[in-house]
Amino acid sequence: xxxxxxxLFQRRHGxxxxxxxxxxxxxxxxxxxxxDWVAARVYRNWLGPYFKAYHLRKGGAGGRRGxxxxxxxxxxxxxxxxxxxPTIGPGNFLNLFWLLGERxxxxxxxxxxxxxxxxxxxxxxxxxxxxxxxxxPTDCAESGRCDQRFGLITLDLVRVNDRPLFIRLxxxxxxxxxxxPPQSFETLLKAVFDEPVADAAIVARIAEYYKG
Numbered sequence: 001x002x003x004x005x006x007x008l009f010q011r012r013h014g015x016x017x018x019x020x021x022x023x024x025x026x027x028x029x030x031x032x033x034x035x036d037w038v039a040a041r042v043y044r045n046w047l048g049p050y051f052k053a054y055h056l057r058k059g060g061a062g063g064r065r066g067x068x069x070x071x072x073x074x075x076x077x078x079x080x081x082x083x084x085x086p087t088i089g090p091g092n093f094l095n096l097f098w099l100l101g102e103r104x105x106x107x108x109x110x111x112x113x114x115x116x117x118x119x120x121x122x123x124x125x126x127x128x129x130x131x132x133x134x135x136x137p138t139d140c141a142e143s144g145r146c147d148q149r150f151g152l153i154t155l156d157l158v159r160v161n162d163r164p165l166f167i168r169l170x171x172x173x174x175x176x177x178x179x180x181p182p183q184s185f186e187t188l189l190k191a192v193f194d195e196p197v198a199d200a201a202i203v204a205r206i207a208e209y210y211k212g
Contacts, residue, residue, distance in 0.1 A: 051193035079170025089210030
């Protein structure tokens with residue numbers, strides 16, 4: 001069992017396949033600009049509205065108003081697609097992608113890989129940036145089993161022809177007996193997305209980071 005846990009939680013080397021390559025990390029200047037974006041809480045313009053749109057969609061009340069969110073359920077995996085809206089701007093959307101990864105890490109996770117893949121479909125050029133997060137190997141005090149929290153978490157940013165398309169957030173629970181039962185995807189969303197509504201000062205900062 002110990003060997004199994006070590007293999008599961010160890011940092012993965014290499015890409016997820018022949019067409020996946022390590023993704024570039026932000027430059028120091030990009031990292032500082034992102035830190036300024038976080039400090040200004042510009043993310044409050046979108047986290048709460050996306051959170052609301054998810055629940056409307058899940059409840060069958062999603063419509064044409066507000067941001068588009070699609071539900072993902074595939075072979076035991078749960079997740080959601082948060083589609084880009086032109087009112088956000090590519091710069092803000094990229095910052096949002098990085099922020100989600102930082103918040104996931106703050107829930108007791110470590111980033112096990114950061115890869116990218118480019119594919120061409122006739123006139124379309126698709127670029128996917130993937131972050132895979134694994135729970136830190138800590139025991140649950142109540143059961144003595146390894147605390148998997150929400151299971152494995154994958155965070156993707158998909159761009160088509162150099163324009164953002166969507167951010168995909170998904171969980172893949174672990175079902176081995178040595179792990180605690182996973183917490184729900186909705187609990188993860190609440191921990192990451194539930195934010196107060198942006199005030200006028202925060203709304204005014206959208207244009208500053210719109211392009212990057």
